[in-house]
Amino acid sequence: MKQNFFKITSSNRFQAVIQFLRKELAWKAGEPLHTYINLAFSPAPDDTVSNLFKSFATDGHLIVNYSTTAAWG
């Protein structure tokens, strides 16, 4: 991706982040895309960005990792 930092309204669900990533990467609908916070776990898609930010932000950013295969245990 050209850019690494994005802004999102905090009331969005994490599902919106997943959909955004898929669009940004031009990911095909059926292809799996795994998303993680802090290289550690996949949040539930109905968690809000605001809740995740409050609990897991690093230096003012919520770090989201993505992977084509399941990773991190």
Add this chain to the structure above:
Amino acid sequence: MSTYGTTRHHHSPAAQVFSARERVTDYHTTLFRRLIWDGTVPLEIRVDTKELPANSDRGLESYFIQAPRASYLPLLMPEIRRFFTDLVFDETSAKDLKDDDWWFDTPDGTLLKWHWPIGLIYDNYTISTSVKNPTFLPSSTVSPLRLMLHLASPPQDKLLLSPSVEACKQAFMGQLKEADFIRWGNTKRITGLRKQDQDGIWEGIKEHNFDDFWRIASKVTPTSAPNRTQSPGPPSSAASMHARPPSAEPSGSSDREGAYNVRSVPVRLYLPDGPVIQDLVPPLLEDGTPHTLSRYLSMHVPLLFPPRPPAPPPSRTNPNPQPPLVPQLAYALIQGVVTPLESEMAWLGACMAGADGWVNVCVGINNG
């Protein structure tokens, strides 16, 4: 034989706990975990009459089930499918139905998520009823939650996950790791489990086997640390939550894995038909006293749980003044239990959490 007693002997957890050979989780923690595990909720499942295939037996349209709180809807599907295909649908239409397309909502149109524990679904129904029905009392009502089963056109975008057992397992493991991260700042406890144990913890849920589940879950869940008084005084234990690296912890400390030593307790707050609030919930406050449910609620939803004002100064006529009473506008439901507000958050995390490690606090409204 085992640390936790056997699942088949529901009535005597105590005796078996003490017969264990090795280190055991203390009696009270195990007792509460057992009570939570054995918790069930009644469900009534019916197919939307408009969607019933032709030639269905309309005399048998409801299926009743007493489902474990710790279970998930995808795990109940085989039993539900068997009932409807054997008894309700006729053979031809049963063949045409794909249960990948099946989904549930409630009569008032709330979609049921595949990845929520059934107990949480039920408690959310309870608190949402508390708002709609003024005469409703949580303790006096054990009416089944009525679920409407739809046979086609699942609203994929709202259900978020597929109804498969595999997707449910992944979501469960994700929640388990998120809870681990909240507690310790990393997921080493879960990722450090052998593959066999990672699969085994889910098998414990699937088979609803207390022993199998807790044999593994006790490796990743904090103990409620009844010997907390042996730890250093409150100020230093409060400080240790933040800075002490794992290597600096005294080895062999009995409560190093204790509920009061976590960074934060995995807690989610559910309001009726409303948003879910998740925040960091330290087990101890800055002054070293335990963080209580009362304090947690009055911080996050102060209008429903107004903080109790301090007592007036003593006077000659009233030497022992009590703080003024505040109206009880709302109540907290955890695992179906109206929970005393003086409960400590760390204890709730060790004893009242769901199988995925999360304490789900559902707020209902008192009608008064």
